[in-house]
Amino acid sequence: xxxxxxxxxxxxxxxxxxxVSIPCAILGVxxxxxxxxxxxxxxxxxxxxxVALGLLLSVAPLLVTLGVSVVAALGILKLKxxxxxxxxxxxxxxSSLGMALGILLVSLAGSFNVxxxxxxxxxxxxxxxxxxxxSLLLAAGVLATSILFYQEFFFLTFDPESARTSGIRVRRLxxxxxxxxxxxxxxxxxxxGILLVSSLLVIPAAASLQVARSFKQALxxxxxxxxxxxxxxxxxxxxxxxxxxxxxxxxxxxxxxxLFFLRKSLRP
Amino acid sequence: xxNETLISVENVSFRYGETDILQDVSFGIAAGDFLALTGPxxxxxxxxxxxxxxxxxxxxxxxxxxxxxxxxxREWNRIxxxxxxxxxxxxxxxxxVREIVAMGLLSQKPFPRFLRAADEPGINxxxxxxxxAGLKNRRxxxxxxxQQQRVFIARAIxxxxxxxFLDEPTAGVDAETQTRFYEMLSELNRRERLTIVLITHxxxxxxxxVNKVACxxxxxxxxxTHEEFCSSPVVQELLQGEHHLVCHRH
Numbered sequence: 001x002x003x004x005x006x007x008x009x010x011x012x013x014x015x016x017x018x019x020v021s022i023p024c025a026i027l028g029v030x031x032x033x034x035x036x037x038x039x040x041x042x043x044x045x046x047x048x049x050x051v052a053l054g055l056l057l058s059v060a061p062l063l064v065t066l067g068v069s070v071v072a073a074l075g076i077l078k079l080k081x082x083x084x085x086x087x088x089x090x091x092x093x094x095s096s097l098g099m100a101l102g103i104l105l106v107s108l109a110g111s112f113n114v115x116x117x118x119x120x121x122x123x124x125x126x127x128x129x130x131x132x133x134x135s136l137l138l139a140a141g142v143l144a145t146s147i148l149f150y151q152e153f154f155f156l157t158f159d160p161e162s163a164r165t166s167g168i169r170v171r172r173l174x175x176x177x178x179x180x181x182x183x184x185x186x187x188x189x190x191x192x193g194i195l196l197v198s199s200l201l202v203i204p205a206a207a208s209l210q211v212a213r214s215f216k217q218a219l220x221x222x223x224x225x226x227x228x229x230x231x232x233x234x235x236x237x238x239x240x241x242x243x244x245x246x247x248x249x250x251x252x253x254x255x256x257x258x259l260f261f262l263r264k265s266l267r268p
Numbered sequence: 269x270x271n272e273t274l275i276s277v278e279n280v281s282f283r284y285g286e287t288d289i290l291q292d293v294s295f296g297i298a299a300g301d302f303l304a305l306t307g308p309x310x311x312x313x314x315x316x317x318x319x320x321x322x323x324x325x326x327x328x329x330x331x332x333x334x335x336x337x338x339x340x341x342r343e344w345n346r347i348x349x350x351x352x353x354x355x356x357x358x359x360x361x362x363x364x365v366r367e368i369v370a371m372g373l374l375s376q377k378p379f380p381r382f383l384r385a386a387d388e389p390g391i392n393x394x395x396x397x398x399x400x401a402g403l404k405n406r407r408x409x410x411x412x413x414x415q416q417q418r419v420f421i422a423r424a425i426x427x428x429x430x431x432x433f434l435d436e437p438t439a440g441v442d443a444e445t446q447t448r449f450y451e452m453l454s455e456l457n458r459r460e461r462l463t464i465v466l467i468t469h470x471x472x473x474x475x476x477x478v479n480k481v482a483c484x485x486x487x488x489x490x491x492x493t494h495e496e497f498c499s500s501p502v503v504q505e506l507l508q509g510e511h512h513l514v515c516h517r518h
Contacts, residue, residue, distance in 0.1 A: 033358075033361060148379075148380045149380070151370075151371070151374055151377075151380075151381045151382065151383065152374065152381060154367070154371070155371045155374060158361065158363060158368070158371065159351070159371075161323060161349075161351050162349055162350075162351055162371070162423075163371075164321075164322075164323060165322075165344060165347060165349040166344050166371070166372070166374050166375035167342065167344035167345075167374075167375045168374065168375075208362075209360055209362060210360075212362040213362060213364065213407050214362055214363065214364045214367060214405075214407070215363050215364075215367050217362060218362040
């Protein structure tokens with residue numbers, strides 16, 4: 001059996017995979033507890049439009065998608081706030097428009113379907129060194145911001161009304177959280193693809209909530225699960241020749257089920 | 269000498285769409301008051317508290333909190349607040365009692381608001397004051413409604429605020445726990461001169477524990493002392509002859 005670590009493409013995949021999945025999982029804990037998990041799914045649809053725009057303009061799709069996703073995330077918040085829409089309705093509108101934009105651009109260009117498929121299903125094994133560095137840089141930014149605003153995010157997640165009466169600027173924090181969600185979705189897109197990227201936010205967070213007894217434990221547990229399933233998924237996919245994106249997500253689903261039944265047996 | 273006025277509500281009105289929720293409400297709350305804000309369902313009590321705390325903007329009128337207009341108010345560490353239905357906690361929410369009480373300290377911390385070892389004694393003290401020190405590391409979802417309520421009071425008083433606002437804090441809590449809870453509030457008010465503003469429907473609380481009462485039904489139709497309240501014809505109107513009110517103090 002050969003050692004997968006001797007291959008540069010596997011080294012890059014592991015580096016980018018771990019670097020991206022950990023901040024996704026940490027942010028996911030806040031989003032899941034705020035019942036905002038679907039924002040990840042909605043923004044993933046929007047990234048389809050962003051990628052198509054980037055490919056059409058021949059500008060780095062990662063950067064174009066980043067801009068489109070951040071605008072979409074803030075748009076969802078504004079729709080909720082100004083139009084008085086429910087969160088899932090606002091997400092539904094923005095994600096559908098993003099997807100429609102992608103379909104229109106693909107139809108107009110008609111020539112980059114193969115590239116687009118790489119984004120839809122993810123291809124972390126083909127990630128190039130520049131994308132690895134860009135991903136790690138953005139992931140470090142998301143992680144550092146989450147640590148700096150940890151106490152505020154925690155308060156906002158648990159009790160937004162009391163957070164406001166503690167002098168916390170709730171609207172600014174909600175915007176910051178939405179921007180971070182947009183950045184993590186764009187980062188995860190390259191690892192597991194647009195169709196599965198929201199799983200990086202949701203599954204490790206939901207799994208950690210089955211066993212965590214404190215908020216810090218939930219964050220650490222989600223980060224460990226995300227890192228572990230990314231490594232495990234990549235290793236399994238290498239030796240069994242399975243698609244890495246599907247393997248990573250399926251493995252995290254298995255961990256979720258194990259922890260779910262563990263909680264049920266301990267605290268029926 | 270009259271006590272210092274901590275909260276001033278001047279000609280406050282609030283409309284939601286075409287509906288008047290509050291009309292021209294004015295009153296003051298002095299330091300050391302234990303005020304019950306009461307009135308029928310939908311009378312605007314929660315709306316008024318939310319306006320006083322700056323969570324809602326009034327359609328007309330002015331609010332002053334600790335001598336500062338509410339839109340310029342920044343001393344949030346001097347205010348404690350326990351919102352309505354605070355104890356509707358998701359049982360799976362992974363937060364310990366200690367983590368929740370520590371949230372209350374954020375209002376006095378500059379960015380990045382990290383907690384330090386020096387904050388622990390304050391957290392312990394707040395938990396001791398509400399008799400919850402032994403459950404510091406328990407998950408909030410594992411506690412009873414009454415115990416959760418005490419944790420939220422500890423979070424609200426961890427900064428030793430000047431004023432504590434509570435919005436129907438004992439809804440869904442059993443009678444025995446309610447009695448202990450209000451005795452604890454009375455003690456905080458008496459011993460530590462904590463000013464308390466309490467929204468309640470519970471007449472036994474009004475007759476036993478508070479020293480000021482404000483009755484609201486869109487308009488303020490009574491504001492005075494506990495004794496004035498007990499002898500006021502407005503109370504009989506409120507009770508509509510269904511109950512006999514016995515006012516007494518412990």
